[in-house]
Amino acid sequence: MYKLAQEQYAQIGIDTESVLKSLDAIPVSMHCWQGDDVKGFEGGGELSGGIQSTGNHPGAAQSADELRAMIEKAISSIPGKTRINLHAIYGDVKGVDRNQIEPKHFSAWMDWARDKKLGLDFNPTMFSHPKAADGMTLSHPDKAIRDFWIEHGKRSRIIAECFSKQQEGDAVVNMWIPDGFKDCPVDTLSPRMRLEASLDEIYSEKRQVTDCVESKLFGIGVESYTVGSHEFYMGYSIKNKMALCLDSGHFHPTEVISAKLSAVSLFVPRICLHVSRPVRWDSDHVIALDDELTAIAKEIIRCGLLSKMDIGLDYFDGSIDRISAWTVGMRNMRKALLIALLEPFQTLKDAEHSFDFTKRLVMSEELKAMPWGAVWAEYCSRSGVPAIM
Numbered sequence: 001m002y003k004l005a006q007e008q009y010a011q012i013g014i015d016t017e018s019v020l021k022s023l024d025a026i027p028v029s030m031h032c033w034q035g036d037d038v039k040g041f042e043g044g045g046e047l048s049g050g051i052q053s054t055g056n057h058p059g060a061a062q063s064a065d066e067l068r069a070m071i072e073k074a075i076s077s078i079p080g081k082t083r084i085n086l087h088a089i090y091g092d093v094k095g096v097d098r099n100q101i102e103p104k105h106f107s108a109w110m111d112w113a114r115d116k117k118l119g120l121d122f123n124p125t126m127f128s129h130p131k132a133a134d135g136m137t138l139s140h141p142d143k144a145i146r147d148f149w150i151e152h153g154k155r156s157r158i159i160a161e162c163f164s165k166q167q168e169g170d171a172v173v174n175m176w177i178p179d180g181f182k183d184c185p186v187d188t189l190s191p192r193m194r195l196e197a198s199l200d201e202i203y204s205e206k207r208q209v210t211d212c213v214e215s216k217l218f219g220i221g222v223e224s225y226t227v228g229s230h231e232f233y234m235g236y237s238i239k240n241k242m243a244l245c246l247d248s249g250h251f252h253p254t255e256v257i258s259a260k261l262s263a264v265s266l267f268v269p270r271i272c273l274h275v276s277r278p279v280r281w282d283s284d285h286v287i288a289l290d291d292e293l294t295a296i297a298k299e300i301i302r303c304g305l306l307s308k309m310d311i312g313l314d315y316f317d318g319s320i321d322r323i324s325a326w327t328v329g330m331r332n333m334r335k336a337l338l339i340a341l342l343e344p345f346q347t348l349k350d351a352e353h354s355f356d357f358t359k360r361l362v363m364s365e366e367l368k369a370m371p372w373g374a375v376w377a378e379y380c381s382r383s384g385v386p387a388i389m
């Protein structure tokens, strides 16, 4: 099947062998928090911050060792270069408050990652904590609370710098905070001024990491106003020449991140993705191989953005087997990238540049029936993972 597919793609000018090489080299960062419904290992505490994992499927990880074993199992079905995205609550942090975390609390993860040749990324955890109970962290009016979270942010960057030093590719440190209001605020400016000042302090020391800020539209109980909105972080990342994180679930329901990539790429040095699947709200369903996922991958490839992107996944479904949730999502991300790489982009581009929109449409539609599945199966078997699950 692969031989036939290879011939068919050669006819439209696509060399499947070089496509497979490119595909295999694209890193995709797998979020650790799918393994235990974003609970972490501090011991106790409810998930807060307007996000929610629903479902009660058995098998959520109860310890870091269990989580690592689950990740290893997932990776055995995932081809290509995988990174692991950690949150601060996943270290050996029982009894350690967020403003006390140190690299030593993540040494088990670092040893494991070195052994498995996996890159690590990091996220400060600015939710599910008594000091986030007012629904405000870095933008809180109380300086003591802001300082607590600033300290957490600084320490997160120190930990991530240790990751960068032991691996290929700097660790991404993604900053997402839940701050906002359920009902309409009167003063929308002051919290944003405080957030900007807090961030400036967190980033005041230079570190060998990819600093990244993640915007959001709303969360549960934070429906009316989010301090770190898209405009806020778009502006902040441009001004401070840092990476912007676009999460597929963080915009209005008909607004898609695939439509934002080319424009944003002109103004920020890096773009990180939290690829997710919002169903009517930021529900964080497992990503499916749907039109938007394919569109995201096509935009990345067509615009030549790979070298300035960090692709990560962000979803959490507790109603199904959690290891399968990872493998389905990770394989779908790679399938979408494969479909995008197999596109005779130059031919389509030439048609468009000469205003031959008929050819553009005819080709685009015909391409949908090309045998990319045979190329995928070949890729999986060469990578030593199952072609069919």
Ligand code: RNT
Residues within 6 Å of the ligand: 033, 038, 051, 123, 176, 214, 216, 247, 274, 282, 314
């Ligand atoms: C929340 C953000 C954030 C979290 C993770 C757990 O809406 O998407 O990225 O999902 O940090």
Ligand code: ZN
Residues within 6 Å of the ligand: 176, 214, 247, 274, 314
């Ligand atoms: Zn996210």
